Amino acid sequence: MSHYLIVIIGTTAIGKTKLSIALAKHFKAPILSCDSRQFFKELTIGTAVPTAEELHQAKHYFIQNKSIFEPYNVGQFEREAINLLDKIYKTSNFAIMVGGSGLYVDAVLNGLDYFPKVNSEIRANLNKQLIEKGLKSLQVQLKTLDLESYQNIEIENPHRIIRALEICLATGKTYSSFKFQSKISRNFTPILIGLTAPRTTIYERINQRVDEMMSNGLLEEVKQLYPYKNLNALQTVGYKELFAYFDHQYTLAIAVDEIKKNTRRFAKRQETWFRKNESINWFDYDKTEAIIPFIEQKLTIK
Structure with a gap:
């Protein structure tokens, strides 16, 4: 039987984690996170990592397995992810990958593009x-x-x-x-599942998530990380805006509004990136019950 990588794609806050766990249970498969912000163990609230309960429901990889003090890039992730998939496919035909970072998803599916050296x-x-x-x-x-x-x-x-x-x-x-000059042959068949929602819905969910993050202690998390604010891993939405608050550049209310605004912009760019991929099978975020039958049908066709 062939090996399959079921890839769940969509903007931030659209419900990828919930779907990934449902698919992991159904196909008895582990989950690989492809969200470059969730790799770091020091970042929890601001990156919306799966909860302890969610992590308990399925085996997860690449969740808080690195430190912000360790340089880490997409090339390293590609190598580690492919090596892990090779091991998984020795005992299983399925793996789930959850992607919010388009570059990292593409690296696993197609390999990396190689750029000239720069002075x-x-x-x-x-x-x-x-x-x-x-x-x-x-x-x-x-x-x-x-x-x-x-x-x-x-x-x-x-x-x-x-x-x-x-x-x-x-x-x-x-x-x-x-970019995208050539594709590398992989030893798995990808099945790409995309979640979509009206932009107003996505923006409402983002605003709600940011409010929940603040209620759950994001300000304190960022305060603890303030001494390291110049690290590359911390140049990201949800952290840099609150660093600006601690630097007296923003009021807290403005900083929170900036997080919401920048997260909405990020979601729009995610949408633009993924929409270019014609291999993605799109489903409404609130009609995910059709996804497992769709995948099962794809398997029988193959």
Whole structure:
């Protein structure tokens, strides 16, 4: 029998965790998290990691298994995920992967694109620009040089923007032109399931989730991490806005509003990224009962 990787895709706060557990139980399969923010053990509330009860219901991998103090990138994740899948498929025909980070999903499914080496001076100049002129100047520059990357990457993350810009400046080509050049053959068949909802619903769920995070102690979590605020892993939504609050740049109310706004923007970029993949089978977020029969039918066809 073939090996299958059931991939659950969708924007933040749309209900991927609940669905993944239902599928894991039905297919007796482990779950691989493909949310790059949930890798870090120091980040709990702000990344909406599965609860202890949810983790107990199915075997999970790549949940809080790294530290923010350890450099970790998509290349390392790809290698670790593929090695893990090889082990899983020795005893099981199924694995579940839950994806909120499009780049990480693509790395597992298709392999990574390889980019030319960049002169360290270019990166140093971009980091200097970040310090002297701020993130906004880098965002404007990327929008001018590579609109596609600007629309798809996490533009609130300076590391991601600098990476795209340095490729543009070093090669004279867009960062996006180097992506998806070739696909690597994998020893599994992917079945891609996407959850969709009206944008107003997604935004309402995001706003509610942020309020719940604040009630559950996000402010205290961020306060504990404040000494390490410049680490790359912490340049992310839900943390950088509250760092700004502790730096007296925002009131708390404004910081919370900024988290909601930036999370909504992130969800929109997730949507844009995933909509480009014609292999995804889309289902309404509140009609997931049709998904298991759909997968079963795909298996019989194969």
